[in-house]
Amino acid sequence: MGSAPTDPDTPTGPMPAADFVAALRDLSDRYWDRHPFHLRLHEGRLTKPELQLWAANRWYYQRCLPQKDAAIIANCPLPEVRRHWLDRIVYHDGRDAGDGGARNWLRLAEAVGLDRAEVLDERHVLPGVRFAVDAYVNFARARSWQEGVASGLTEMFSPGLMRRRLADMREHYPWIGEEGFAYFTSRLAVVAGEGRSTVDIVVQHCGTREQQEAAVAALAFKCDVLRAILDSIDYACHQIAP
Amino acid sequence: MGSAPTDPDTPTGPMPAADFVAALRDLSDRYWDRHPFHLRLHEGRLTKPELQLWAANRWYYQRCLPQKDAAIIANCPLPEVRRHWLDRIVYHDGRDAGDGGARNWLRLAEAVGLDRAEVLDERHVLPGVRFAVDAYVNFARARSWQEGVASGLTEMFSPGLMRRRLADMREHYPWIGEEGFAYFTSRLAVVAGEGRSTVDIVVQHCGTREQQEAAVAALAFKCDVLRAILDSIDYACHQIAP
Numbered sequence: 001m002g003s004a005p006t007d008p009d010t011p012t013g014p015m016p017a018a019d020f021v022a023a024l025r026d027l028s029d030r031y032w033d034r035h036p037f038h039l040r041l042h043e044g045r046l047t048k049p050e051l052q053l054w055a056a057n058r059w060y061y062q063r064c065l066p067q068k069d070a071a072i073i074a075n076c077p078l079p080e081v082r083r084h085w086l087d088r089i090v091y092h093d094g095r096d097a098g099d100g101g102a103r104n105w106l107r108l109a110e111a112v113g114l115d116r117a118e119v120l121d122e123r124h125v126l127p128g129v130r131f132a133v134d135a136y137v138n139f140a141r142a143r144s145w146q147e148g149v150a151s152g153l154t155e156m157f158s159p160g161l162m163r164r165r166l167a168d169m170r171e172h173y174p175w176i177g178e179e180g181f182a183y184f185t186s187r188l189a190v191v192a193g194e195g196r197s198t199v200d201i202v203v204q205h206c207g208t209r210e211q212q213e214a215a216v217a218a219l220a221f222k223c224d225v226l227r228a229i230l231d232s233i234d235y236a237c238h239q240i241a242p
Numbered sequence: 243m244g245s246a247p248t249d250p251d252t253p254t255g256p257m258p259a260a261d262f263v264a265a266l267r268d269l270s271d272r273y274w275d276r277h278p279f280h281l282r283l284h285e286g287r288l289t290k291p292e293l294q295l296w297a298a299n300r301w302y303y304q305r306c307l308p309q310k311d312a313a314i315i316a317n318c319p320l321p322e323v324r325r326h327w328l329d330r331i332v333y334h335d336g337r338d339a340g341d342g343g344a345r346n347w348l349r350l351a352e353a354v355g356l357d358r359a360e361v362l363d364e365r366h367v368l369p370g371v372r373f374a375v376d377a378y379v380n381f382a383r384a385r386s387w388q389e390g391v392a393s394g395l396t397e398m399f400s401p402g403l404m405r406r407r408l409a410d411m412r413e414h415y416p417w418i419g420e421e422g423f424a425y426f427t428s429r430l431a432v433v434a435g436e437g438r439s440t441v442d443i444v445v446q447h448c449g450t451r452e453q454q455e456a457a458v459a460a461l462a463f464k465c466d467v468l469r470a471i472l473d474s475i476d477y478a479c480h481q482i483a484p
Contacts, residue, residue: 036481126470127374127466127467127469127470128370128373128374128470128473128474130377131370131373131374131376131377131467131470132369132370132373134373134377134380135372135373135376135377138376138380224369225369225373227369228368228369228370228373228474231370231473231474231477232470232473232474232477234477235473235474235476235477238480239278
């Protein structure tokens with residue numbers, strides 16, 4: 001697997017920025033948009049219990065994101081990056097108890113028929129989902145802040161998916177009330193800009209080949225996390241209704 | 243979910259030892275012996291590629307066990323427990339490079355047709371398996387040594403399963419050479435005794451109700467880890483050959 005480190009042909013200098021960004025973008029194949037569970041979601045083939053399982057499990061991911069972002073800030077010695085990254089925590093948690101991205105996800109969970117209490121006590125969260133999300137938070141704690149930031153670059157791939165999801169869900173699941181879609185409508189407004197500025201940070205602060213490769217590996221890892229979440233949900237759906 | 247902590251009827255004293263052990267044994271329902279993937283394994287319904295996927299992924303679990311056990315020792319202030327637990331590391335790693343439980347698992351992987359190199363470089367390890375096993379190692383690092391020890395009590399449930407596995411695999415997969423079963427034959431010799439003495443340690447050192455309940459939760463967590471490993475493998479099998 002791979003060349004020996006002493007191979008004289010192994011490039012050791014940093015990639016040009018355009019090649020580095022291309023290497024990151026190449027990972028779009030591993031993004032979760034084409035996961036079998038998402039395909040069924042978009043094609044309108046999920047039952048209401050399956051949508052509920054998805055919403056309750058995805059909640060665990062949403063609720064861990066501010067801690068993941070705080071772990072990145074905790075590892076970062078640069079005030080300009082910390083200042084910028086702080087907006088993520090505010091975005092998820094909101095400025096007040098009633099708003100924020102996590103709260104909007106709860107609205108979706110309620111719109112598919114879950115009680116707020118059964119989402120918050122995490123009774124529906126599958127062990128495999130918990131392990132995958134915890135791995136993401138632990139990654140942000142244990143790795144360099146650049147790797148933590150790079151792991152968030154799945155945002156580059158998400159605006160198109162989110163637009164399609166909003167349209168497909170409105171079409172195929174008309175029983176979901178419009179208030180359930182606040183997460184997507186408000187997220188769409190910010191995510192494109194986030195993806196752009198995050199790439200800029202990663203390119204600027206990964207100056208060595210080793211850092212660039214670690215950033216690409218971090219984004220691949222994050223794709224694995226997202227797909228493992230859906231693997232667990234999809235497997236549980238098959239166990240319920242084979 | 244559960245009574246309020248101020249409920250006057252909530253028992254707060256420690257359970258009698260017999261009740262505590264019964265509460266631990268009650269978790270046998272959550273053990274992985276009746277997981278759909280294990281049922282197929284025992285019924286001889288796995289293809290050779292499926293057996294290979296299982297062996298290569300289970301390798302990642304086997305290879306992490308000595309680090310899990312070292313994390314427990316690292317958290318334990320009692321020399322008599324540390325001295326006892328050290329045998330686990332020796333068991334898995336062996337005294338010399340050629341032996342030990344992990345090495346015996348490699349023999350099984352080779353007997354089902356894998357190259358040693360493709361096992362060791364972990365190319366077949368599924369992300370969900372990695373996240374579950376890493377969660378187990380992190381649990382041992384982050385929790386009390388008593389919880390770490392209690393999480394290993396799935397051993398109480400394993401001797402019967404391992405005897406059956408040996409018999410069923412010899413019968414249904416006769417192409418697997420006998421040298422492939424060294425893991426099971428040598429493990430069977432030690433695991434019954436391990437389970438007994440581990441229960442004794444847990445009973446002796448979980449003196450409060452809170453510690454007892456944490457021990458039961460730790461064993462439930464471990465059952466979730468084991469089942470999540472098989473969920474990932476089983477899901478991947480269905481993706482390969484639906």
